[in-house]
Amino acid sequence: MMLARVADSLYWLGRYIERAEHLSRLSTVMLNATLDQTDTGAQAVRIALSAVGETESRIGPFEAARGLVLDKGDPNSVFSSLARARENARQVRDQITTETWERLNLLYLKVMDRNADRDFADNSVNFLHDIIADVHLFKGAADATMSHGESWRFMMLGMYLERAQLIAGLLEACFTEGHGREINDHLALVAVLRMGCALEPYLRVYTAEIEPRHILEFMVFDEDFPRSIRFATAQIEKHLSELARHVEATGRAAPERLAGRLKARLEFADVDELESHGAAGLLTTVANECARIHEAIYETFVAYPLELRLPA
């Protein structure tokens, strides 16, 4: 049993943390790729910006990265995501352990610091590396110190929903039509895997033969890779089923059923289907289903009509 408002805050805390991590990674891969004087850099910049919804960039990659990371006016920057994550954590400070809170607070103080801009300019790759490492510490602290009950599940739910959507967005930017030319350059494909934090796990499965087909197979369908869409969906379904056990069903949208359906879809589809029909269809389905699950979570746990839940 927990307050609906608290569940809402924990859910968003999870989403914002995941978003901050993903954006930091996109930025750092993008900056790294531009160090090489090849076409790869330009491709990486195009993919990263397109994955976050910015189609064209007139500014250089460094400025673009700085915007993604530190722009206080942009609600989707790493800064804003961390600030919002912390704001949500503050709202539910009594629900998360001190260990977890302190990690997040440290991260926030780091990007809030008046020297953050200078530190970023001095060594942006180090700066971003530290942010990503700190996010991992936060997740580790949450995993190791919080009870894996309702509070924690809502946080995980937010994290995995956000992750499924972000990875779908990244793959869409890379492998569907309408996003510029096809990526076939080896180094650009490596950059894509890096953006999904998938390079090393990918290599263990497919070795260094890097092909778009395998990347799609791995990042959409792999059962064990924690950043694949299938893995995220399975987690979403698992947490929702647990959470929904205590809700008396009366004409509600049943988010766990939606999640189960998406999970089944991903379990029984395969990469041949993706190749023959194009990836766009499935990726759009993922995005739409995630949006529906999000709404159903609200209707079921947070913004339900009171009449239905009054004691008899």
Add this chain to the structure above:
Amino acid sequence: MAAKIQDIDEAPSLPITGAAYLPGVAYDEMIAKGGDVREHYAALQNRISRLSADELADRQRMLERSFLLQGITFTVYGAESATERIIPTDLFPRILPAKEWAKIESGLTQRLQALNMFLADIYGEQQILMDGVVPRELVLGAPSYRREMQNLYVPHKAYANVCGSDLIRGQDGEFAVLEDNLRVPSGVSYMLANRDAAKRTFPSAYREAGVRPVERYPDLLLATLKSMAADWLSNPQVVVLTPGVYNSAYYEHAYLARLMGVPLVEGRDLVVHDNMVYMRTTTGLRRVDVIYRRVDDDFVDPLTFRRDSSLGAAGLFNAYRAGNVVMCNAPGTGVADDKAVYAFVPDIIRYYLGEDPILPNIETYLCREPAQLSHVLANLDKLVVKAVGASGGYGMLVGPHASARERAEFAEALKADPANYIAQPTIQLSTAPCLIDGRIEPRHVDLRPFILSGEKTVVTPGALTRVALKRGSLVVNSSQGGGSKDTWVLAEENGHHNGGTGHDAR
């Protein structure tokens, strides 16, 4: 001043030893009149004198860092951005010997018992008004009097379940009560956070001194809150009601909820249906039995009190009247800590308990009485004048520190609405050593202990010591540049405690 000067040769560049610490005319907590270190400060003073200025500064930084990390901060909203500041905290604890504490403890218990009896009477038969001990219009005309509370059953007659009284120590070394806080007193989280920090800052001095623990406060608070519903429920659902994350005491609300293990709710989480209070949970609506509310009276229920309030829940007060929920503290307790009623507390104690007050009041002039008003006007340069309804150090004139013009302006306000003011002599609050810009200097302090009252009345052996960080200032409120420090209440006069191996008792 017979100061400790033995360290001077070893650390000549550092003006940090006892030699540099020069208390003024006020009673000093550490140094006695003759210049000797008071016995109960010996362990700490000994430790401090062996630390260099750099080491002290390091510890102060560590302390501030840990507060920042824990999020014990308030937000300052600037023109462009919001910045977080910690509440200024001083690293040297203030130490109280067991004997002094025993008197404070019994005095506060006596006082809160009498005040709760007073509240039960005022909201019941009003015997004390009929007997003319306290003027009727003073009580019934007070802005904090709540007619809605009349004839309402309050378990154990415990109207004020949580009380934070402000004590001060005058030049004679005696403690007196400056103010009672019976509404929604705050600061207890700082008491606990300061203690946590002090243990890390001076671990050996802490162990040697033999300090009584304060860490039981959260579970005692929970027991107190539960005892308010014990009549009809064995395991009541307790919640903490906060105005929300933008409230300056939000950290404390979340802290207490976390340590008690109960939900921290906002008004928007509550629903009242058929005079029952529920909270919106992920699995539907759940009954709420006891509300530790950190929202002012006026804001708890827009249907009963302020209509523009969005901090409470509509219908909450009716549910309370119907006996389906308990609010702690009860609404209307403010009438007993009203600054004008304050003057009568010694009489109130005698009236209900037949005892003399153990802790004295500060002499108080009620400006509503013409004779006292003219005395106040003639002595504005010596007195502290306070508006009855104000708190937090606002609406206050410290006569000796004010300019002639400020005094003249205040005199006009006084004449225009005398009933709204009281005056008290300017007390030289006692001083305690503080680290100020790398030097140890005396600063004025007060003492806010916390008293819990439900089925039983308990005083936590510790307190928040508030510090006026500005040199010479007598105003300790955090809204006026005050800070805080830990308060050590010693277990025994000679400091034996905690089953320690015992050290030389001189």
